[in-house]
Amino acid sequence: MDLKRVGDCVWEIPKSGAMRVPGRIYADKRLLDLAKGDKALDQVVNVATLPGIVKWSLAMPDIHWGYGFPIGGVAAFDADEGVISPGGVGYDINCLAGDTQVLLPGSGTRSLSEIVESRYQGEILHLVDGEMRPTRVRAGLSRAPGNPVRELVTVSGRRVVGTEDHLILTRDGWRELGSVARGVRIAAVQSGDVFWDAVESVTSRPDVTRVYDIEVESPHHNFVAGGLVVHNCGVRVCKTGLRFDELEGKHKKLVNALFNAVPTGVGGDSAIGRLSKEDGARIVTQGAKWAVEHGYATPADLEHTEDGGTMPGADPAAPSDTAFRRGMGQVGTLGSGNHFLELDRVVEVYGPEAESVFGLREGDVVLLIHCGSRGFGYQICDENVHDFVKIAHRYHIDLVDKQLACAPAASPEGRQYLSAMACAANYAWVNRQVIQTLAGKAIGDCLGKKVEPELIYDVCHNIAKVEEHEVDGKMRKVIVHRKGATRAFPPGHPLTPGKYKEVGQPVLVPGDMGRSSYLLTGLPGAMKETFGSTCHGAGRLASRGEMNRRMSGVDLDAELRAMGVTVRGKTRSSLAEEMPSAYKDAGIVTEVMERAGISKRIAKFVPFAVIKG
Amino acid sequence: MGYTFFDHTGDIGVDLEAPTAQGLFSTAGLALFEAIADTGNVEPRVTRTVRAEGEDRADTLNRFLQELLVIFDEERLLLPHVAVHELDERTVVATAAGEKYDPDRHEGRTELKAVTWHQLAVTPGPPLWTARVVFDV
Numbered sequence: 055m056d057l058k059r060v061g062d063c064v065w066e067i068p069k070s071g072a073m074r075v076p077g078r079i080y081a082d083k084r085l086l087d088l089a090k091g092d093k094a095l096d097q098v099v100n101v102a103t104l105p106g107i108v109k110w111s112l113a114m115p116d117i118h119w120g121y122g123f124p125i126g127g128v129a130a131f132d133a134d135e136g137v138i139s140p141g142g143v144g145y146d147i148n149c150l151a152g153d154t155q156v157l158l159p160g161s162g163t164r165s166l167s168e169i170v171e172s173r174y175q176g177e178i179l180h181l182v183d184g185e186m187r188p189t190r191v192r193a194g195l196s197r198a199p200g201n202p203v204r205e206l207v208t209v210s211g212r213r214v215v216g217t218e219d220h221l222i223l224t225r226d227g228w229r230e231l232g233s234v235a236r237g238v239r240i241a242a243v244q245s246g247d248v249f250w251d252a253v254e255s256v257t258s259r260p261d262v263t264r265v266y267d268i269e270v271e272s273p274h275h276n277f278v279a280g281g282l283v284v285h286n287c288g289v290r291v292c293k294t295g296l297r298f299d300e301l302e303g304k305h306k307k308l309v310n311a312l313f314n315a316v317p318t319g320v321g322g323d324s325a326i327g328r329l330s331k332e333d334g335a336r337i338v339t340q341g342a343k344w345a346v347e348h349g350y351a352t353p354a355d356l357e358h359t360e361d362g363g364t365m366p367g368a369d370p371a372a373p374s375d376t377a378f379r380r381g382m383g384q385v386g387t388l389g390s391g392n393h394f395l396e397l398d399r400v401v402e403v404y405g406p407e408a409e410s411v412f413g414l415r416e417g418d419v420v421l422l423i424h425c426g427s428r429g430f431g432y433q434i435c436d437e438n439v440h441d442f443v444k445i446a447h448r449y450h451i452d453l454v455d456k457q458l459a460c461a462p463a464a465s466p467e468g469r470q471y472l473s474a475m476a477c478a479a480n481y482a483w484v485n486r487q488v489i490q491t492l493a494g495k496a497i498g499d500c501l502g503k504k505v506e507p508e509l510i511y512d513v514c515h516n517i518a519k520v521e522e523h524e525v526d527g528k529m530r531k532v533i534v535h536r537k538g539a540t541r542a543f544p545p546g547h548p549l550t551p552g553k554y555k556e557v558g559q560p561v562l563v564p565g566d567m568g569r570s571s572y573l574l575t576g577l578p579g580a581m582k583e584t585f586g587s588t589c590h591g592a593g594r595l596a597s598r599g600e601m602n603r604r605m606s607g608v609d610l611d612a613e614l615r616a617m618g619v620t621v622r623g624k625t626r627s628s629l630a631e632e633m634p635s636a637y638k639d640a641g642i643v644t645e646v647m648e649r650a651g652i653s654k655r656i657a658k659f660v661p662f663a664v665i666k667g
Numbered sequence: 668m669g670y671t672f673f674d675h676t677g678d679i680g681v682d683l684e685a686p687t688a689q690g691l692f693s694t695a696g697l698a699l700f701e702a703i704a705d706t707g708n709v710e711p712r713v714t715r716t717v718r719a720e721g722e723d724r725a726d727t728l729n730r731f732l733q734e735l736l737v738i739f740d741e742e743r744l745l746l747p748h749v750a751v752h753e754l755d756e757r758t759v760v761a762t763a764a765g766e767k768y769d770p771d772r773h774e775g776r777t778e779l780k781a782v783t784w785h786q787l788a789v790t791p792g793p794p795l796w797t798a799r800v801v802f803d804v
Contacts, residue, residue, distance in 0.1 A: 320703055320776065376737055380737055380740040383740075384740070390777050435781065436781040598678070599672075599673070600674060627776065628777065
């Protein structure tokens with residue numbers, strides 16, 4: 055991929071092919087090399103092809119491969135317009151035997167003869183720049199072979215039967231089937247990925263009396279604003295009023311108290327019981343206001359939550375009954391995966407505002423909570439991806455990747471989704487708020503004193519929001535997608551709460567469970583370049599399975615203890631998968647955003663007591 | 668019949684195989700619950716009828732697994748014993764049997780957020796029906 059350096063820490067993927075805007079990646083050289091290791095940069099390009107996208111398809115330095123959108127991806131789409139401009143490039147598959155299996159997007163195969171004879175209208179996959187992309191059949195025909203027919207069988211058992219003049223993709227480019235001999239590497243597909251398979255045998259097939267042709271369209275330029283695959287998780291940081299020194303020798307006791315008070319992991323039942331549909335409807339429309347009414351939050355907590363803890367436009371009729379079924383027994387639960395709750399020590403402050411505005415001094419103890427909207431939000435996301443895939447044809451959307459499912463933002467389906475997503479965001483705020491209260495009580499009981507965590511700030515890092523941003527010198531209403539990215543409004547922004555007006559909106563970037571997390575604030579550069587967004591975390595480096603293998607036989611407790619961390623998780627594997635070496639260093643990620651003028655570090659935290667699902 | 672879990676950055680994938688389409692769906696149900704918890708000693712004490720509809724075979728498998736996942740989140744039931752009664756390209760009706768998740772008896776593994784369409788594929792037999800599913804963790 056062709057990358058142009060356009061700033062100290064900014065790299066551009068110039069507009070090419072179906073891209074509507076250039077891609078931009080925030081990274082230093084090392085992080086950029088890491089990003090090249092998976093398909094995340096291709097996903098930045100995919101997002102850039104969606105209609106209505108404005109300025110750039112962006113990637114934060116914690117970018118890694120996600121579903122559809124890259125994680126660490128930010129993109130803004132015009133809120134009203136969805137441009138559709140179909141184009142077509144002819145692409146031929148010549149003269150193959152009728153039982154040749156043609157790959158369909160995501161769902162197996164169909165024989166070539168069946169495609170031709172049934173006048174198949176659906177999508178099939180074809181190869182574009184080494185990637186499988188869907189396209190549609192434009193015309194098909196069957197005829198007697200005009201040239202001798204041959205059969206190739208590969209080492210992996212794949213089989214192609216076609217006329218000698220049929221072109222086949224080899225490692226040296228397209229070649230006529232008749233010229234391909236044993237040992238030649240030809241392109242084959244395994245689970246959507248292309249690999250080079252070796253030809254094992256070539257035989258003549260005079261018995262084949264009928265071959266088939268199909269011509270396919272290869273449309274570009276016709277995606278509509280969306281890519282709404284979000285789970286609404288976020289993170290909050292609270293002051294505890296405790297000093298690190300006074301907790302010496304009590305870390306284990308604290309971890310156990312927190313583990314018993316906050317439900318975690320598989321099947322963790324809500325500490326506040328299963329809620330009625332009526333209470334559920336109130337939670338998802340009122341958000342953190344519900345928590346204030348029920349004694350789980352103070353008015354100050356609301357002020358220090360993004361959007362005041364209530365995302366507007368939430369209609370409880372928008373999420374399905376199934377979403378309510380999944381989520382109503384999970385309010386106040388942490389879940390598993392990368393979600394966590396931890397106590398951290400402030401180890402470094404970067405300026406006087408850390409104390410004057412945030413009240414943070416070195417040696418203070420803060421509480422960090424990372425989780426989301428639980429089964430409620432997962433279900434909303436799942437159902438909408440599914441529905442958007444089904445209705446894609448109605449809006450002439452061809453999906454390069456089903457997980458990039460989208461609908462025009464202004465369509466009834468798009469509006470319904472935004473409303474359901476607001477419900478999920480509200481649920482997530484209530485969830486984190488209830489956990490904050492449970493944790494405060496557990497810490498207090500453990501230490502024999504009253505502990506009331508005071509929220510510094512709560513941010514979403516998986517959400518789409520309608521916001522106003524400057525595009526080409528004019529203010530425009532856009533929908534900003536932050537998929538594994540955090541809002542970071544600068545000083546003076548109207549949506550930054552009063553207390554933080556002069557320093558900018560606070561952002562918490564959690565690191566892994568052994569190394570540092572950071573409190574940041576937004577800078578003016580964020581409004582100019584990233585739609586008011588910055589990074590959200592460290593960014594995963596190693597897969598869960600790889601971590602399980604690497605950590606096999608390792609004493610995880612001892613390893614973490616050596617880093618000064620006491621941890622308790624539901625299972626060994628949930629700890630192994632989240633060990634620090636699975637992640638990039640959040641220190642480097644946040645430094646890049648500071649060098650780029652997007653966000654600034656206020657304080658650095660290091661964990662000492664962690665609970666995981 | 669069988670299933671093999673494989674790596675996918677941050678998530679869990681599973682490759683499935685069975686001699687029949689029905690067997691493939693049963694195995695997929697078992698694999699889903701095995702991702703969530705050790706089902707080795709889950710007895711078929713309660714049953715739930717599960718229906719799902721999809722656009723095609725792969726979509727139907729995806730919807731079927733998602734339905735089992737919803738039952739787990741709602742009722743905390745591990746239902747790894749799956750008998751498929753009706754199955755065609757677009758519909759499935761099955762009975763899933765098991766018992767309530769008990770963390771003391773069934774070792775919990777991981778929560779699943781969703782059954783994704785990422786790399787989703789069903790390939791009919793003969794000889795074997797195979798499928799690939801990725802769970803969002």
